[in-house]
Every structure is written in structure tokens, then in C-alpha cells.
Amino acid sequence: MSLKNPIDFYRTLPRKTCPECGEQMEEQAESYFMECERCLAKKGE
Template identity: 75%
Template sequence: MIISPIEFFRTLPKKICPECGETMKEQAESYLMECDRCLSKKTE
């Protein structure tokens, strides 16, 4: 059975930052792997 695109995206797991383990807020056009806090630590 083919699942609808809406159901597919609804059932995806939350994105988790590999650096700190925090659940990230998804953004439509973001391919970032780390959360904002970890990214800001890398640019300092």
C-alpha cells in the first residue's frame, strides 16, 4: 500500500543535533546538521 506524502512526513522522526543531542526545530529549507547553539560555538 502506498502511503500519502502527508502521512510520510508526519511520521518522520525528529531531527537531533549530533553534537549535543538536542531536538532541533525543523525549517523547510534547512540542511543544517547541528543546532544553532552548536553552530555558533564553531564560528567563535
């Protein structure tokens, strides 16, 4: 049994995608929002 290098694990994760519009989002460590900024702005209106 071999362990995978943690750096390789994080490099191969798929990009975060907004469930509302499908746009790929920039990951932000301090953010727990699932929607992109554009969809969040629409909800605030």
C-alpha cells in the same frame, strides 16, 4: 500493494536531532545545517 499517504509519511518522520549535543531541532526547509544554532555558534567562536 498499498501506497502510504504522503502526509502520513511526513508526520511519522522522527524529529531532526543535533549530532553534537543531541538536542531536537526545529525543521527549516531552507536550512541544510545538521547542527543546532547553539552548536553552530560555538564553532564560530
